[in-house]
Amino acid sequence: MSATTLALVAAGVAGLGTLYVKDNRREKSRRALSFEGCRGYLENERVTLEETGYPKVTGRYHGTEVEIRLAVDTIQLRKLPVLWLMVTVQRSVPVTGVVDIMTRATNSEIFSPHNDLPVALPLPQGWPNEINIRTDDPQAAGPVLDKVADHVQAFVADNRGKEMLITPRGVRLVHRLCESDRGHYLMTRLPRFDGDQVPFETVDPLIQQAIAVAESLKDMPNDQAD
Template sequence: MNEAALAVAAGGVGALFWAHNRDRRRAIARRQSVFDNCRGLLKDAEKCGDGRGYPELHGQHHEHPVQLALINDTVQLRKLPILWVSVTLQRPLPHWPGALDIMIRPTNTEYYSPHSSLADGLPTPEGWDADAVIRCEDRVRLAPHLDRLTPHVCEFLSDGRGKNMLITPRGVRLIWRVEESRRGHYLAMRQPLYENEQLDRGQMQRLLDIAHGLASDLGKEIH
């Protein structure tokens, strides 16, 4: 190979390296801006993270600790990657008898949920989404409480994006679909690219309201 060809090859490699770094910087900038529309939503809000992946937003909402976190789910079989948001409300439920997890169309690849590790299953109540699968750690103690969940579950699933609801004596966590990766980009690059990663303030407020409403109802002692 002559010097001219070597120079062209070196230039091509350099251009690819530059483009890779440019795209990486842009991706990092996009990830760091995901909570920009949520300013003021949480009291004493603090953004946490390593500066490269998706950050988390920690703060207080109605005097209770809250964490908002993004989950870049790339392990689903034969499906495009999905970006989820996890909304965790730490609000004690002293009268709630144990862990209960509701998953929509589980595939056993939901690494972000304890769903598959919970020992007991419960039948899906009438009026719920037929794709909802319920697992818990004590069906005898938790089965009588399913009717109390119905309005909250139906509201959470009403937009077709709700994925997972976890309820424990320590609080509530909701997982909701933000975006699905662009198909063409993922098939070509095997890396997800999401059209809009920024979280909508109104939607985050809605999820927080659902979590608080659920915790408020379940925190009451049943006689």
């Protein structure tokens, strides 16, 4: 290879490196504004920037502590990266263990404790076949599933509901927001989510669903809450 060719190759590599750095900076700046459409809706609003470049928003929604964040999932093989919207209501729930209800589980959901829960439960009659349920307290899980059955059906109806996590400290819903732009990901191997600018109209129904799930469990039998 001639010196001229080597120089051209080196210049091309350097140019790609510069383009990569600039694109990465632009992406981080854009991600930081993802929840601008949600600002001002929560009382005592607090915004912190996470390692992914996406912000996390916490505050109070009609007296209930709420956390809103985004999780980037690049683990699934042969699929484009997915961006998950995670909405958590933090309030005491009278259950003795953790119940995790997951749709289309792949065993690669790094954002979830699903695979670490020791017991897989049979699917209740009438529930969608794509749901998997795991818990660390199978005796207490049955009454929980009875209480939340209607909420689960509503949550997964649009095929975007991914996970309903119920713990003594609250309820978290995980919603499939969007996939990475295919061309950008194939060229750079960095995900870019053109749908990651989240309006409060997307978040609000999820907050209300999570609160409704927690409310449905507040009258659990005393032996479940002890």
